[in-house]
Amino acid sequence: MYELEINHVSHRYGDYRVLNDINLQILPGQIVAMVGPSGCGKSTLLQAILGTHPPTEGEIRADGVLINKPSRNVGIVYQQYSLYDFLTAEENVAFGLKLDETSLPSRIFSYRSYAKKRQVHLRKAREFLEKVGLSSAMGRYPAELSGGMRQRVAIAQAFILKPKIVLLDEPFGALDETTRQELQMMLLKFYQENLKAKQRGERPEYTIIIVTHELNEALYVADRVIGLSRYHTQSEKGAMIVYDRPCPVFSPDDPRDFSKLVEQREELRKAVFDESYIKDHNKYVSFWSELAQDSQLAATAAANQPAPRRIR
Ligand SMILES: Nc1ncnc2c1ncn2[C@@H]1O[C@H](COP(=O)(O)OP(=O)(O)OP(=O)(O)O)[C@@H](O)[C@H]1O
Numbered sequence: 001m002y003e004l005e006i007n008h009v010s011h012r013y014g015d016y017r018v019l020n021d022i023n024l025q026i027l028p029g030q031i032v033a034m035v036g037p038s039g040c041g042k043s044t045l046l047q048a049i050l051g052t053h054p055p056t057e058g059e060i061r062a063d064g065v066l067i068n069k070p071s072r073n074v075g076i077v078y079q080q081y082s083l084y085d086f087l088t089a090e091e092n093v094a095f096g097l098k099l100d101e102t103s104l105p106s107r108i109f110s111y112r113s114y115a116k117k118r119q120v121h122l123r124k125a126r127e128f129l130e131k132v133g134l135s136s137a138m139g140r141y142p143a144e145l146s147g148g149m150r151q152r153v154a155i156a157q158a159f160i161l162k163p164k165i166v167l168l169d170e171p172f173g174a175l176d177e178t179t180r181q182e183l184q185m186m187l188l189k190f191y192q193e194n195l196k197a198k199q200r201g202e203r204p205e206y207t208i209i210i211v212t213h214e215l216n217e218a219l220y221v222a223d224r225v226i227g228l229s230r231y232h233t234q235s236e237k238g239a240m241i242v243y244d245r246p247c248p249v250f251s252p253d254d255p256r257d258f259s260k261l262v263e264q265r266e267e268l269r270k271a272v273f274d275e276s277y278i279k280d281h282n283k284y285v286s287f288w289s290e291l292a293q294d295s296q297l298a299a300t301a302a303a304n305q306p307a308p309r310r311i312r
């Protein structure tokens with residue numbers, strides 16, 4: 001079963017057609033980077049997946065369930081921190097659980113049972129804050145946190161509701177380089193947790209689409225990169241997915257050596273950003289065929305033990 005399925009999605013604002021026939025399936029535990037020229041429709045696609053702006057054509061499903069309004073199946077983190085100034089980090093993270101699992105009358109009239117639930121929510125919030133490396137800042141208010149810390153809180157806030165998928169819309173765009181690198185590292189750690197969960201036969205917890213303008217970042221944090229662009233033969237009908245390929249997986253212990261990304265980065269730049277290079281939009285859409293080839297390789301490797309297997 002796919003965690004996310006986008007079937008023949010198009011979107012228009014009035015007469016202006018932004019998205020044209022987007023098709024995408026995402027597996028549990030994938031971290032997918034989305035790149036594309038400014039204004040091509042990346043945020044529009046995320047809003048459609050979030051359910052705040054359902055597409056004008058086509059359908060989107062999370063874990064098989066049709067998305068036509070916001071729900072706890074999909075979470076989002078924006079570039080600008082969306083935290084409540086009057087709540088501590090811990091209370092901010094617990095806030096979604098409070099809204100989701102209690103009502104105002106229950107908080108007032110069944111105060112005892114609410115107080116119990118509240119303790120559970122705060123405990124969960126603390127667990128998540130530890131996961132994102134913020135154990136020391138639980139009781140601090142947003143004004144007392146750095147930009148990177150606030151984004152960590154926002155990410156914990158999104159994941160605590162156990163959504164099927166979390167959307168990150170240029171989440172690190174406002175951060176300095178060092179902080180950005182720390183948060184990239186956090187995503188690599190999430191990916192390792194996903195791999196471990198899969199090895200245990202469990203559903204991986206972190207399925208993510210991250211929009212970024214940094215091609216190195218896209219190739220570094222994700223296991224798959226998609227490119228959305230109007231620079232293709234059917235451009236008058238809107239942006240399509242013109243690039244969809246696997247990319248190398250980095251573990252948090254690997255050196256940040258981007259030299260192995262150079263070739264793919266150049267291919268990505270040409271395919272998605274180069275206006276002078278109009279192409280068939282299917283030319284670089286090969287994720288599933290490469291995955292199938294890879295599984296075949298893996299099967300052959302398994303048959304001829306002890307050949308190494310590339311983990312994805
Ligand atoms: N609510 C709206 N009404 C009308 N047009 C809109 C609306 N929102 C976005 N657009 C237009 O749709 C197009 C896609 O916008 P969108 O914000 O999805 O692009 P983007 O790829 O996220 O860009 P960026 O990289 O700059 O964030 C743009 O031309 C934008 O002007």
Ligand SMILES: [Mg+2]
Nearest residue numbers: 042043044169
């Ligand atoms: Mg955008």
